[in-house]
Amino acid sequence: MEQAGKIDGNWIEDLIRKFIASSPLNTMQNEAGENAWDHALVGFASGADKIWQQYKEYVGAFHWTPWEVFNQHCPEERAAPEELTVVSWVLPQREMVRKANRRARKFPCEEWARTRIYGEEFNAALRLHIVEKLKEAGHEAIAPMLVSNWTIVKSERFSYASSWSERHAAHAAGLGTFGLCDGLITAGGKALRAGSVVARISVQPTPRPYADHRAYCLFFAEGTCGKCIDRCPVRAISEAGHDKEKCRQHLARTREYVAKAYKFEGYGCGLCQVGVPCEATIPVKAAREALERGELPPPPPPLA
Ligand code: SF4
Numbered sequence: 562m563e564q565a566g567k568i569d570g571n572w573i574e575d576l577i578r579k580f581i582a583s584s585p586l587n588t589m590q591n592e593a594g595e596n597a598w599d600h601a602l603v604g605f606a607s608g609a610d611k612i613w614q615q616y617k618e619y620v621g622a623f624h625w626t627p628w629e630v631f632n633q634h635c636p637e638e639r640a641a642p643e644e645l646t647v648v649s650w651v652l653p654q655r656e657m658v659r660k661a662n663r664r665a666r667k668f669p670c671e672e673w674a675r676t677r678i679y680g681e682e683f684n685a686a687l688r689l690h691i692v693e694k695l696k697e698a699g700h701e702a703i704a705p706m707l708v709s710n711w712t713i714v715k716s717e718r719f720s721y722a723s724s725w726s727e728r729h730a731a732h733a734a735g736l737g738t739f740g741l742c743d744g745l746i747t748a749g750g751k752a753l754r755a756g757s758v759v760a761r762i763s764v765q766p767t768p769r770p771y772a773d774h775r776a777y778c779l780f781f782a783e784g785t786c787g788k789c790i791d792r793c794p795v796r797a798i799s800e801a802g803h804d805k806e807k808c809r810q811h812l813a814r815t816r817e818y819v820a821k822a823y824k825f826e827g828y829g830c831g832l833c834q835v836g837v838p839c840e841a842t843i844p845v846k847a848a849r850e851a852l853e854r855g856e857l858p859p860p861p862p863p864l865a
């Protein structure tokens with residue numbers, strides 16, 4: 562078996578940045594032709610990181626490890642966990658999109674609905690672009706969200722969950738921790754979309770600058786906030802967490818609104834992601850300042 566090729570993570574970050582800056586697909590498809598995204602945060606996680614096995618126990622056995630999904634789809638290139646790297650990115654919502662959605666009380670603003678559809682189309686193209694560039698450089702790669710058997714399954718713990726979660730990949734790659742509303746709070750805030758690629762490459766993993774998976778949420782870190790509870794128009798968030806079924810039902814209702822109000826087929830909500838302290842930053846001051854100083858906490862306990 563060949564060794565996984567060593568890659569400088571900066572090369573991949575550059576590919577992502579250049580694609581954001583130059584791809585014609587980076588558009589909200591509105592009259593002004595505004596960009597959907599203006600930057601990305603990028604992280605890397607080893608396929609051998611114990612966190613993937615912990616996800617199987619915490620999220621469910623159906624959640625793929627990087628080597629499961631890679632070996633299913635690249636059977637001629639079978640790779641051991643340590644030969645794989647997960648490249649993960651988050652695309653923080655632009656300020657004008659966040660600002661517009663802050664005013665929303667029940668249904669999303671037009672900009673948010675557009676980034677949910679057209680911004681995600683760009684995100685899918687970005688996944689394919691990174692896979693293609695890695696292949697051109699001689700490294701097999703796949704995008705777990707785009708494989709034919711990616712699916713959503715019923716979960717006893719989470720009501721439903723998917724076989725690969727971009728937010729969990731981003732958490733593994735040091736990009737953020739989860740909030741009361743289930744969103745991922747990153748250095749660029751919680752209003753975002755995320756993407757990832759699994760590749761047979763060796764890249765220096767990004768350290769995880771948090772001691773547990775909820776370290777950046779004020780509710781869990783300091784027992785305060787809870788602002789996302791009040792932002793949700795259908796009370797899908799409470800001190801007990803996020804009711805995914807209520808949220809899903811509201812999202813389904815937004816389709817009719819988006820078609821009528823904005824004249825395209827789309828949906829979205831994200832009201833809990835804006836107008837809250839974690840909208841565009843890490844609201845836990847100590848964690849934010851430690852991250853800015855480049856400090857790392859002691860190794861985190863297992864997820865439980
Ligand atoms: S709004 Fe407050 S409670 Fe909700 S996720 Fe953000 S920091 Fe946590």
Ligand code: SF4
Pocket residue numbers: 742792793794795796797798803807808809811812830831832833834
């Ligand atoms: S996305 Fe909308 S419906 Fe779902 S929890 Fe957030 S505010 Fe509530």
